[in-house]
Amino acid sequence: MLPLGGLGEIGKNMTVVEFDGRIVVVDTGLMFPTAEMHGIDLVLPDFSYLRDRADDIEAIVLTHGHEDHVGALPYVLREIGVPPVIYGGLLTIGMVRSKLDEHKLADSAPLQELPAGEKVQRGPFQIELIHLAHSIPDMRGVLITTEVGSMLMTGDYKFDQTPVDGRPADIPRLAEIGKEGLLLLCGDSTNADRPGVAPSESSVGPALLRTFAQCEGRIIVTSFASNIHRVQQVIDAAVALDRKVALVGRSMRKNFNIASNLGIAKAPQGIFIQPREIENFPDEKVVVISTGSQGEPLSALRRMANNDHRDVQLHAGDTVVFSANPVPGNERAVNETIDRIYEIGATVITAQDAPIHASGHGQQEELKLMLNLTKPRYVLPIHGDHQRLRKHSELAAEVGIDRADIFRGHNGLPLEVDQNGAAFGEDIHSGTMYVDGVNIGDPDDAALRDRRDIAADGIFIVVVTISGDDGSVVADPEVIFRGVAFLEEGDAMVDDLSDLVEDQLEAAAKAGNRESHLIEEDLHDAVGKFVYQRLKRRPMILPVVIEV
C-alpha cells in the first residue's frame, strides 16, 4: 500500500492499494489552502503515480463524504481517467454525485452504493465496507483482501455506543476480522493525543436543548453542514421549543436536501422558513442554522458578524451557538468571528461553555479497542500529523503489538506486506498539487514565488523605447508601480527614478550597448538598488525594452 496523502498532515487522505499490478484507491481527499498559498483554491495530493495507470485501477472506494476524503475526486477523474467503479455508502455516493454534477462529471462516473457487509470481487481484490460511526452518516471502513491476506483502512471513526441513527460501529464484524486474521491495519490517528473516549453524538442534543431553552431572542447555530445528525438534533430541539428553522448557507441547504431525499434526515412539515422570511417571525420563534463554524471568510456566519448578510442582521438579544470546535489552524478566523459578534452585542456560546459539540474521531481508548478487536499483524497509523502518528504508534505498542511490526510512514513511502513480512519500499514521487482556477500545478511553480514576492513588496515596471537602428531613446521612459506601499504617482521619488532610467539609457547608448537584454539587466540592477535605498524594500523590478 502507498499513502499519497494524510500522513504527516491532517487532510487530503488518499491511499493506493496495489497487488499483482492492479490497484484499488481508497479515498481521494483534499485540503484547504492557507493564506500563505496566495490565491490558491484547493490543495490536492500529488497523484501523478497514477498517471498512465488508469487501466490498472479496479475501483475507487470512498470511506465517507467529507472533503478531506472525497474532495479531489473530480480532479482524479479528469487527470487520471474514470475507473470501472466508485464505491461508497449511501450518503457518500449522494454527496459525491452532487459534487461531480457541479464539475459536469456525474454522467460518466460509475458511482455505486456498496452496502456494508457485502463482499465484491474486483480483479484480485475482495472489497467489503464495514459500518463505523463518525460525524457524518454512512461512514465505512474498507477491508481489502487478496491472496496474501487482508488489510483494513478504517477511515475516520469513533466507537459511539449511542449514535443518533441507532447504528453503532459494527464491532461484531471487526471482531470476526480479528479472528479471521488481519495482516495490516491502517487506522485514523486524528485524536491519538486525547485520552479516554470521544463523547457520543447523541449527548449533544440534550445539551443543545438546555442551551436553547435559556435563550430569549433568536438562536443562530453554526456547525459543519455535513454533520447531518447534528443538524437533525438542532432541528429536533427547535421543534421541542416551538421555533421555526431557517437553513442559511449554500452547503447547509444542499447537504440537508441530499440527506433528506435519502431518508437520512427528517423534519416535520412546516418547520422550515426561508432565510428572507426570518424577519417576519418574532425573535423567540426562530432558530437559524448557518455555515461558518470555522470562520470561513465568505461563509454566512462571517457575513453576519461583519453586518454584511442579506437576510440576517445580528443584534443584541441574539445568541450565536458554536456547535463545533475550530479545526487546528482556524483558531484566528473563528476568534475574529466570535469577537465581531460580541462587538455587535450578541451573546456567544461555544463548546467551552456547554457540551454542545462532540468530536467525530475516536480517542485513545477507542484506538486501542480497534487494535484489540482486529488484532492486526502489522500496523501503519494514518490520518494524522507526525505527532499523532507517533502517539498512535505508542498506543499500538501499549496493547502489545511488537514495535518492529508498527510502521511510521510518510506520504509517498510504500509499505510492502505479505505473509512473510512487511517493509518499506522506495520513496516514490509524491507531495502536493495546487488548484488555481481551472488549472492544476506544482507548488514550486515560479508564478507562486512571484506572487509571494509581489505580495510582500510590490512591483515596478519600467518601459523604455529605443530605436532599433541606433539604440537612441525614442519616447520618455514609463515608470509604473503597483503594490508599493505609501508611494504615489507624481511622488518626487518616481521623478528621480525616471531621471535615473534616462541616465542609464544615455550611458548605455554612449557605451554602444544596444542589446535589449543587457539594457534590461542594467536597468533591473540600477532601479532595484535605487528603490532599496529609498524604501528599504525589494519590490520586483520588471524592465521592458521596446525596440521600434
Add this chain to the structure above:
Amino acid sequence: MLPLGGLGEIGKNMTVVEFDGRIVVVDTGLMFPTAEMHGIDLVLPDFSYLRDRADDIEAIVLTHGHEDHVGALPYVLREIGVPPVIYGGLLTIGMVRSKLDEHKLADSAPLQELPAGEKVQRGPFQIELIHLAHSIPDMRGVLITTEVGSMLMTGDYKFDQTPVDGRPADIPRLAEIGKEGLLLLCGDSTNADRPGVAPSESSVGPALLRTFAQCEGRIIVTSFASNIHRVQQVIDAAVALDRKVALVGRSMRKNFNIASNLGIAKAPQGIFIQPREIENFPDEKVVVISTGSQGEPLSALRRMANNDHRDVQLHAGDTVVFSANPVPGNERAVNETIDRIYEIGATVITAQDAPIHASGHGQQEELKLMLNLTKPRYVLPIHGDHQRLRKHSELAAEVGIDRADIFRGHNGLPLEVDQNGAAFGEDIHSGTMYVDGVNIGDPDDAALRDRRDIAADGIFIVVVTISGDDGSVVADPEVIFRGVAFLEEGDAMVDDLSDLVEDQLEAAAKAGNRESHLIEEDLHDAVGKFVYQRLKRRPMILPVVIEV
C-alpha cells in the same frame, strides 16, 4: 482619557490622558501583522490625534517593556516629536534605550527611570508608578492625579504571591489608592475569561527542573525572550543538573544582556557556551534557550525544526520544551513547528504535558481583587478583545460596581470623567497604521489592495507602441505576466493573447481611436475578459500605451 489602541483587540496598547489641554501618553504599543497584511512589517495604533499636539505632551509613561506596550515608541517620536520626559521602570527604560538605539533615536530621547512609589508633577498631572507583577520584571501600573481626581491604568498584571524576584504587586499601595478615592480604573482584560488565579511564575522553576531531570539528551527550551525570570529559572535548572547553557536567537541574547547588566538576571561564571560550541559538549551536558516559542518564521527554533540552523541540528534524543503557550492566532505556526520536530524524531514537551508555563495576566479572581482594592467610582476595561472587555465588565458588576458606572469603550472613543460624572465623548479619528520598510501609512492604501489582488491572481502587463502621428502600431505588442499560476512563456494562450491585442489595436486605428487612455481602457477590458474565459481567474491587467 482616550484609548488609541488595545480595545477590541489584544495588542498595540496606547492611551491618551488629557486635562486642561495638556497630555500624558500611557504606553505606545504595536501589533505584529498577519499573513493577510501582505508584506507589512508592523501594525501601529493610528496616533494622528497627537499630530500638532507635540507641545501639549507632558510625558510618555511606559508600563513595561513588551512590544505591545512600547514597540511604537520610535515611530511616535519620529512622527509626533520628542516629549519632555519618558518614564518607566528600570528594565523598561533599559530595553527601550536599546530599541531606540537601533532607530538612532536614543540620544535625543529623555528616558528616565521613575522609581515605584515616587510622585512627580508634570504640568497638571501628578504621576506615580505602582509596582505590579507580570511576565517581565519591573512592571508598573500608572496612577495619574489631577485636580478632578485620580485614574489608574493597570498595564498588564497578575497578583503573583511568590514572584521570582520576591517582589509581589504592591497591594498595600493599591489599598491606599482605594481609600484615597479612585475616580477611574482602566484594567487589563487579557485573562478576563479565565476563572481562578494565574499560577505563580515561581511554580514553573520546579516543573522545569523535574522535566529536565528526565531528559537524557540535549534540552532545547523556548520561551519569550523578554521573560527574564523564566530564562533565569531555566538557567537555574541547568546549573542544578550540571548542564551548560547556550542562548540562541538575537533577542534572547540581547534581553538577557540588558537584564544582566542591570542586575536583574544572574548566572554563575562559566555557565554559558556560545551557540557554535554546542556540538563540542556531550548532549546530556547542554541546555539551549531559544527564541521561537510562537513559531515565528525566522526564529531560531523554526530554523532548527526546518533543519536550517547554523549551530543547532535537531536529532532523535533531543527534547524541545515549549515553556510558553501560543498567543491566539499563532496556533498554526506553533503546531507546524512542533510537528516538524516530531518528524525529525525529537521529543516535544508543552505546557499541556507539564506545568512549565504560567500566564503573566491575572485571571478572574485577580481582576476582582484589583477592583475591590482600588474601589473605583468608574471602570473602563482595557487590553482585550470585545469578548474579554465584556467579561471584565461583568466581573466589575459582580463585585458591586453599578452597571451605569462600567463603560465598554472602543479605540478612538474618549471617556470624559470628572467629579460630577463620566460619559463617552464623540469618536475621534483612530484606527491602525502600517509600517512598510521605512514608511508609515494607512491600511486603505491602494497599494495594499493591489498586493492582495496580485497575490491572489497575478498580473498581466500589455505594452503597445503606437505612432504619435497616426496611431499606427510601430512595434509588436509585448505581453508579460507574473504570478499567473501554471502558465508559461510561449504557451498557446499567450500567443492568442498577443493576436487579440493586435486585433484590438487594428480596430482602434480603423475607428480613429488614438487617445492612449481610451486604447488602454479597451485593452484592459478585452484582455481581462479573454483571460477570465481561459483561466477562470481575474489577474490584474495593466495596459501600457507608448506613443513614439
